[in-house]
Amino acid sequence: MSVSVLGAGAFGTSLAISLGLGGVPVTLWSRDPSQAKAMQESRENALRLPSAKLPDAVKVTSDLNELQGDVVLLAVPMQKLRAALEAAPMLDGKTLVACCKGIELTSGQGPIEIIQSVAANATPAILTGPSFAADIAKGLPTALTLACEDEHALQSLQALLMTPNLRIYRSTDTVGASIGGALKNVMAIACGAAMGAGLGESARASLITRGFAEMNRMATAMGAQADTLAGLSGFGDLILTCTSEQSRNYSYGLSLGRAETFDANITVEGAATARATLARAEALKIDMPITQAVVALLDQKLNVREAMSQLLARPPKKE
Numbered sequence: 001m002s003v004s005v006l007g008a009g010a011f012g013t014s015l016a017i018s019l020g021l022g023g024v025p026v027t028l029w030s031r032d033p034s035q036a037k038a039m040q041e042s043r044e045n046a047l048r049l050p051s052a053k054l055p056d057a058v059k060v061t062s063d064l065n066e067l068q069g070d071v072v073l074l075a076v077p078m079q080k081l082r083a084a085l086e087a088a089p090m091l092d093g094k095t096l097v098a099c100c101k102g103i104e105l106t107s108g109q110g111p112i113e114i115i116q117s118v119a120a121n122a123t124p125a126i127l128t129g130p131s132f133a134a135d136i137a138k139g140l141p142t143a144l145t146l147a148c149e150d151e152h153a154l155q156s157l158q159a160l161l162m163t164p165n166l167r168i169y170r171s172t173d174t175v176g177a178s179i180g181g182a183l184k185n186v187m188a189i190a191c192g193a194a195m196g197a198g199l200g201e202s203a204r205a206s207l208i209t210r211g212f213a214e215m216n217r218m219a220t221a222m223g224a225q226a227d228t229l230a231g232l233s234g235f236g237d238l239i240l241t242c243t244s245e246q247s248r249n250y251s252y253g254l255s256l257g258r259a260e261t262f263d264a265n266i267t268v269e270g271a272a273t274a275r276a277t278l279a280r281a282e283a284l285k286i287d288m289p290i291t292q293a294v295v296a297l298l299d300q301k302l303n304v305r306e307a308m309s310q311l312l313a314r315p316p317k318k319e
């Protein structure tokens with residue numbers, strides 16, 4: 001059975017490589033015809049994932065009509081997911097697996113809700129968890145969560161997407177998987193900022209732990225199961241992203257903490273997601289002080305030390 005991947009960025013390319021090496025025919029779609037042509041000829045994504053070779057099983061195209069199979073992985077940035085789906089009406093009715101992490105700023109919706117609103121006849125799923133594209137492309141061992149409410153579709157998708165280096169666990173809790181993946185990026189910005197400002201590793205451990213409490217509060221208020229947050233899509237990805245300079249969200253936080261500039265072309269999902277989350281948390285009356293501090297940093301209303309002082313000065317409470 002073949003698989004298509006919409007979005008030839010770092011993550012889409014790495015998934016195409018892993019599936020292709022695992023023997024699955026893959027069609028990888030790029031919106032940019034010159035990039036698609038260059039990738040198809042050079043067998044490399046020089047722009048987003050240099051040095052990783054595309055196996056023969058991967059075909060790169062910029063023609064949406066060449067997408068193959070009933071399963072399409074959506075590997076575009078979260079804030080572009082709606083536009084990408086609207087531009088590809090032929091995907092309605094297929095199994096659409098969101099590979100993006102975040103909450104849409106304009107609507108407050110996550111990837112599953114966006115798929116449902118644009119492609120009403122599709123079966124929506126989400127693939128998320130601790131994974132750097134460069135690691136997957138190198139064939140390093142990686143474990144992910146695949147969530148889909150349709151148990152039958154979920155089991156066949158799990159079998160299809162497992163490769164020799166990708167171990168996939170299944171879940172029917174799409175809300176928990178989506179919120180964990182979205183909010184870990186906000187916490188990674190907070191942790192990077194604290195480290196960049198020299199506040200120390202103890203401060204980072206506190207932000208990870210209290211950030212996890214914040215993720216749980218939000219997710220369970222939205223109907224998620226707490227167990228999902230404790231898994232790969234929540235705790236697992238939180239640890240990876242808050243501790244590695246390979247993470248773009250953490251690196252962006254580092255640059256905020258060091259008062260350095262950051263390349264605006266790099267995908268940093270946590271910034272828009274922090275704002276979207278805060279709006280949704282206020283509507284749900286959920287306390288999210290770290291997310292609030294990240295938004296204050298992004299808006300330049302506070303610097304990192306002031307934001308941390310405000311967090312420390314909050315009224316005493318039970319853990």
Ligand SMILES: NC(=O)c1ccc[n+]([C@@H]2O[C@H](COP(=O)([O-])OP(=O)(O)OC[C@H]3O[C@@H](n4cnc5c(N)ncnc54)[C@H](O)[C@@H]3O)[C@@H](O)[C@H]2O)c1
Pocket residue numbers: 006007008009010011012031048075076077078080081083084099100101102131132133134266267269
């Ligand atoms: N890179 C990773 O290690 C990694 C790992 C896990 C999950 N993810 C998630 O995958 C998603 C994509 O990230 P990435 O790392 O591949 O980003 P990237 O910046 O490497 O690539 C994004 C790709 O999306 C394309 N794109 C942008 N707008 C588009 C549109 N409207 N229509 C179609 N294509 C469009 C761009 O041309 C680019 O090829 C993010 O949500 C990210 O959180 C990334």
Ligand SMILES: O=P(O)(O)OC[C@H](O)CO
Pocket residue numbers: 101129130131132185188237240241246247248249250267268269
């Ligand atoms: O580089 P980041 O910060 O987008 O993180 C990539 C993945 O989401 C890590 O699981």
